[in-house]
Amino acid sequence: MKQEPIPNIDMHSADSQTSTRSLTILYDNIRWEEKALYEAAKKKGIEVANVDCKDLFVDLNNNGNSKYQGVVIMQRCVSYFKSVHSTAALEGLGAKMINTLEAATNCGNKLFAHMKLQRAGVPTPRAVSAFSEESAMQALDRLGYPAVIKPTIGSWGRLIALLRDKDASRAVIEDREHMFPLYHIYYFEEFVERPPRDIRAIVIGDRVAAAIYRYSGEGEWKTNMALGGRAEMCAVTGELEEICIRAASAVGGQIVGVDLMEDKEKGLVVHEVNNTTEFKNTVRVTGVDIPSMMVDYALKIGK
């Protein structure tokens, strides 16, 4: 099979990208998702450019005559810091980012996201925050045990710990005090009484494209697929769709992965919204062509 050349779009002369039938995928690593998006766009006959964020430099003062004006860019960097900063730069120069800086900022920080969700009336796990070792212990006394500590910025379940009692909490918090100051911002959630699974729903625009249950891996309470969890199909009910759309809207998201738990008392609660969502397992389990739907959405945004 002949290798098709990838359009080598120079982001500094990206005039051709203003066409409504074109799309730029900004990445730092090509995962299954980025490749699937590229192939979906090619299949639709769309001019698609894969741009490596690591090769990108941006003149931040070029606002009057920006070549990024109107360019539709799907932000797919796996690095949080590369993602949020490149989004700020390109959106500031007029690019139509999917997702926007607003969504990247809100989704990238669990405390920010929690506040947006609760202000919008989206059910969430109960959470408390504190800003010193002492107040963190007091906050946990108020919340009760078991509790879950989560870094405000972080993914794939890293540095998330289950705190069963005061001694465990003291040990974990003391460790955090020796880490980068970001980890001195304490964010705790109640440990939700739920089945050993959570739900990942992929929102594209104003609908839920598909959803899966994510079951914890063996010997693990976290449900992240990155930690060996397994996926099963989840029916998209009216209730699930409604809460997911409200959650996406609360954080300003266009294409997001909403994570929910089934609280035995409160019903569905949203504990996270992901702005550069992974969807490989959702496609594998549900058969829904999410990459194609994402490309269609991006084209609509470009019009």
Added chain:
Amino acid sequence: MVKCPECDAEIKVPEDSIEGEIVTCPDCGAGYELVKSKDSSKKGPDAFEIKPAQVVGEDWGQ
């Protein structure tokens, strides 16, 4: 086909590969990122060279 710089094993580059994709050495497990060959006359899997892939960053995720 490219040679693993670590262990000299042969790494197969799939036909449908795209730039930026990660390939793994079947012998030593080292990960490499596919980059375009400087020789533009090369086509298909031969059009790629490899460089060491980034290690998973503390800020990686979704």
